Amino acid sequence: MNTAVPLDAQSRRALLQRISDILLRPAPTWLRIDAEGTSAAQLYKNYLIYLAAIPALASFIGMSLVGVGAFGMRLRVPIAAGLVNLLVGYVLTLVMVYVMALIANALAPRFQGRRDMPSALKLVAYGATAGLLAGALGIVPALGMLAAVGGLYSIYLIYLGAPVLMKVPRERAVAYTAVLLLCGAVAGMLVGWLTALATPGAGLGQRGAATLRLPGTDIRIDAHSVGQASRRLQEAQREGDGGAATRAATDAIGAMLGARIDTGQMDQASRQLEQARARGDSEAAAEAAGSMVSAALGGKGLPPLSAQQLRAVTPEQFAGLPRTAIKAETNNVMGMAFTQVDARYSQQRQQVQLRLKDLGAAPALAMGMASWASSTSESEDEREIERSYKKAGVAFREKYRKDGSRSELSILLPTRVVLEASGSLPIDELKQALQPVVQQTTALARPPA
Structure with a gap:
């Protein structure tokens, strides 16, 4: 993995600033990204090759060095197998970003958007930021489930960016995002098969489920549920009922992820976060950020047991x-x-x-x-x-x-x-x-x- 070259101080600051902006100020950041003339080579060289390494390295450290267990008893993936998983996972993450961009570009005209491959690649690459960063939780395998938070927030980022970069009407952005995920599920199945071929033992005991790789995160998907959700969405689109299509789209996401994404609440929280930051009110900004996470996680949860x-x-x-x-x-x-x-x-x-x-x-x-x-x-x-x-x-x-x-x-x-x-x-x-x-x-x- 010698593809990445060390970043100088200026490039490092630019990378960190872009990560911060897309996570904390997504709406204005998408507008700036749309105006940038970034090539695919620049996007990979200056951004993706660094972020894609986070989940791959974290998973290797967590599974092969830290291990899974408690009370001093640890199960670890052998170092050799862990290195193979690291390399394969890193390469396939980079590949899946491009595959998802191809899908995003092909789908856009079907939702009254535009075909623009450079914009589609920027949408997927920058939208994947939250999921890629959340992959760092793989260092502690017991916290791996929390990586789903990043995956869900990445879906929200793509939903926000679609109208800006792909010119999909705002009212069709939910349906567009859902169909992109459904098509990505099919691509994810192929990636899962390739991973299984390259890493013996992967996928055993997981019949009936496919791995959707929203770049930077793994989400288990019941293939039957995906098929049902896809048919419902197609029927709603054929009927020409925009409201029904949007409801079917959010239901499709729910079928895949086990929770409905409250885009209205996330929009409201995002605006509150930007307003709080503009006022310099750190307490209000933290509260708004918490509301965004809550919406991504399916709404307000139950009070925790002690x-x-x-x-x-x-x-x-x-x-x-x-x-x-x-x-x-x-x-x-x-x-x-x-x-x-x-x-x-x-x-x-x-x-x-x-x-x-x-x-x-x-x-x-x-x-x-x-x-x-x-x-x-x-x-x-x-x-x-x-x-x-x-x-x-x-x-x-x-x-x-x-x-x-x-x-x-x-x-x-x-x-x-x-x-x-x-x-x-x-x-x-x-x-x-x-x-x-x-x-x-x-x-x-x-x-x-």
Whole structure:
């Protein structure tokens, strides 16, 4: 990856200023970008090759050097495989930016916009900024789900930029953005297949889902849901009903991402942010920025459960094993609180890890965390069985060895709390031991808003 050359001080300042402007002042920044005569080579050389490296490097550090686990036990991707993933992910991110730009350019006339490939490339490249930066969260694998925040905000940036760069009428910008994502999903499937060919083992156990690569972020998509959303949008367009088409478009985004993007709220918050910055009111600017994130995440979330509440339902014993370690914490990220408890149970050679995560503060993350929540799947080989299903409003995902030596179970409750248990127990024992925890967690009352 020697494509990138060191930036001098002036170029570095220009890069950081552009990142800041597109994230914090998107509306006027799109107008300036439209007036710039930036070539594709300049855009890649001075911008994309640096930002595309962020998620690739972060993922390598997080998965191969930091690893996934708790209480000192870590699972890491081998360095050699991690380097392959890094290189492939970096190159394919750069490729997908151009592929998405080709799609954006081809779609524009269908929505009363213009064909202009340089503008389409600027729309996708600069619109991807939030998603690419959010890829830095991959350094801490446990925070990887928060990268969805950047992906959702990138969608909003593209929605804002489409009328300026592609001259799509404002009232058709939502539909244009949604169709761009739907077409990108198809391109993402091809990229996923290429990645699987280049990185053995990728994609195993993910039947029925495709990876949409909004440049800089990975979003799991149910291919069936995408097909249904696409047909609904096409029908609305054929009927010539602009309002119905817009509603179908936002529903299409919801079908893909698990949450509706409140563009009206984001527009209002964006204006409030610009006004607050003009007044020099940092407190109001921070509040407006929080409102923008809230809209991107599917609206206002639920009040978070406290660390004490989740710790209280974490048992002293689990499947007859004593609890040997526990950690409970609430982290505030961009104005949202996420509570998590990790517990370890062990005796002699048996060990179980239990995790409780409250995702109620962000509806979109709760849905994104459970991409398996709305689908049913099952796979089996000579050693393991893996299945996803939904029962009585509760989503389950289980994976276990046939000899009973190891099992993993994830449960998404209607209250937006995720329970995860894994260890050296048969799956039936894991389920039985988790039942009291499920009941007590479901009964928890959230504090008043």
